[in-house]
Amino acid sequence: MTAATPGFVKLLSITFVLAIAVYMLVPLIVVIASSLSTSQFLVFPPPGFSLRWYTEVFNSDAYLSAGWTSLKLALFTVAASVALGTPAAIALSRFRFPGRSFLSAIFLSPLLLPSLIFAIGLLIVFSRYGDGPSLTGLVIGHTVITLPYVIRTVSANLIDMDPHLDEAARIMGARWWQRYLLVILPQCRTGMAAGAFFAFNISFDDAVIALFMRAPNVETLPMRIYSTLEFSPDPSVAAVSTIMILLTIFMVLLLDRIFGLSKIA
Amino acid sequence: MKTRKLFAGTAGLLAALAFGHTASAQETLVINSFGGSYEETHRALVITQFEEMYNVKVEVVTAYSADALAQLRAQRDNPQFDVVHFSGGLEHGAASEGLLEPIKPEELTNYENMYPFAVAGIDKGIGPMYSTAVIGLLYNTEQVETPPTSWMDVTKPAYADRVLLTDAASNTYGLLGFLMMNQVAGGSLDDIEPGLEFVKDILPNSMLVSKSPEIQQNFAQGNAWIAPYAQDYAYTLTKAGLPVKFVQPEEGGVLAPITVNLVAGAKNRDLALKFIDFSIRAEASKGWAEALRYTPTNRLAELSDDVAAEVVYGEEAVAKLVSFDANAIATNRAAWNEAWTRAIAQ
């Protein structure tokens, strides 16, 4: 805070931030507390504390393989989404050409429809023109819904950057691949990282596309959570969620280490 | 068909890059199951044994009835499933859309052992019921001193704000419970107005949920004391340690079929039929009752006394269950849903 900030504003800010912190974190604390429960079912407050649900999760082949499937799915999605989204974002934020805002809108359009409409459509396409749903189908579906986020974060990042660098490189006679590899892509780095973070989270948490693109031997973690809740709702799902929360904290800290969080937006 | 090639090409390329297919020489059968402990039981009772017996591979897609029907429909031209399981009556709609294939009695060695109602629709594409659930009343044994005896008990002032109803539009058990309350209130399958009025009357003093986890949470948090729902779910709650019991009200419990169906255009018809036949064995029927408290439909299934005490069991008891005309349900479902949604909306 700058020195000119009045004292009462500082006090107000601190109160405000604390209130928001309570609002954002209390539901998560409830989940974490429930995961440590001795109870057979999801209930709050927990009657006693134990780690039995963590043991259960780590001993469950179903959870582990679902976690592995989700991880693979999220990584492929991140790769595809960043690979397709970054060039599009560069074009949309670095060049002026007719129809630019129309194309921006096109690239953001997957956000506008409930994803289940797209999910059923994708299922029809895969069944009619392919071999039915598969992990590949899920990767394609998730790439569609995460693409807008990557484009947005990379664009926001590029607006921040100095376009003269690229121009200088061009004037100095850099070949196109040299310009991209040495000038433009390094400038997109933080945007790509932020986009990848969003894409990873969205793919990892999606239960809508996964609901319709169900295939043999492809069970993602959210699907596993759903079916567990349906038939034997126990705190193991809270334990899985807690593990995911810890994973997020780790990822955010990692991003902070590498890129500095202040730049990610 | 350019698009088709293009699409298949792109997808194929991605698949090849990403995963690398492994071809298997074994015959495979693709089925759905409902996930969670249901699927575990399903594997133990039917799937794994079937694989070993016929030396085949059964691939299980976890898909709930409604999702499975949506998938069948989307894949009409090229179904991934050979066999599909439904609970709560969706098979009639699917059969009338031509998504399921009729079965002849002589194609099932267990046909003669089944209760007649369980195989009544196989010539129309409605697969045999390998077990049934029973809809009645669940109640909290710690809060409710005298067990409820009638569907009308949900109107008792003592249970005000503690009645838990299940959405009839999105949950088939909810629909069957609603149809029963409709019948008790004087309605019929041609006229659900009395039922809608009945529900509207008790709604201000009840909770309305749409998914079974919400039922569990509300019983666990002590918000719900009495709820029309299924006997097997009562057992799930009991197993989790909740003080919940199931009763069949005097007007009767409702039969909720769970069927195993042959998908029209199944790639592996013969094997699919063998699987269906294997699913309706007496041992399987018995196993479902023991593991999850579903009512057997094979008359040779013999239950021990303690299990029999917790399921509707035996030809006579099963015959007393109220069974709604599934065809009428399939025909009216969409219209009922619209009426129901309007009746409950705030």
Add this chain to the structure above:
Amino acid sequence: MASASRSTNREPAFLLTPGLFFLIIAFFFPTFLLLAQSVLTVGPDAGELTLEHYQKAFADSFYAGVAFRTLRLALLITLICLLIGFPLAIIISRASRIVRSLLILMIVLPLMTSVVIRTFGWLVILGQGGVLSWVLQALGLVDGTVSLMRTEAGIVIAMVQVLLPFMVLTTLGNLNQMSPSLEEAARVMGAGFFRSIWHVTLPMSAPGLASGAVLVFALSISSFITPSLVGGVRLPVIASSIYQQMTGSFDWGFGAALSVLLLGATLVLMVPYLIATGRLGGRS
């Protein structure tokens, strides 16, 4: 951006083609296949053109009411996200490095919790005899228990929690570009704290706020899991009605018609907004 590369049009075309090609095949084509069902008949004479599904939506005022609730809630959610997100973004942008990282972490954490489980958290807090009810009683603000589950207030509370990150992160992007000396200059010139926020910081962060608002609005209009789990079946929104048509009534034609109407309404509301944002977003 005015000084951005004056290159041939080949370069952006080359950059855009893979993504566009992908979206056409993997998004527009499947979506079109499904939305097309909104004008096709079902049953024995399937495949004929019809408007019956749209007529059904307008047969009575029910779906108009559902649409009204959807828009009202989406606007409210967007407004609250703006009101909380803007000051929060300012505070984050000026905090020390460690505090800033912690605050960003706090903002994105809810995104990473499975929606079903997060809703369980809300059930415990907002439900009958829940944490909120207990706190309000302890403070003497209410007599007896209160429950916000199955209320519109509950939907808004749960939705703002997950959508706030989008608002804060987009706004933060703008604020980071802003040189603090600008505001200080305003202050030196005699503007008060709030005046300098109003006249300097707010205009500078307008593009971020605007695109954050578009994102939040779009996401709240099209989401259905949180509204249906927190709000319950008695408070339907358009997206949950579509879900119900697709997987409960199996009336895909009608579900598709509702989707087209939702898409139409979203576009009508957002296009003027997008144009304005486009103008704001371009840097001189």
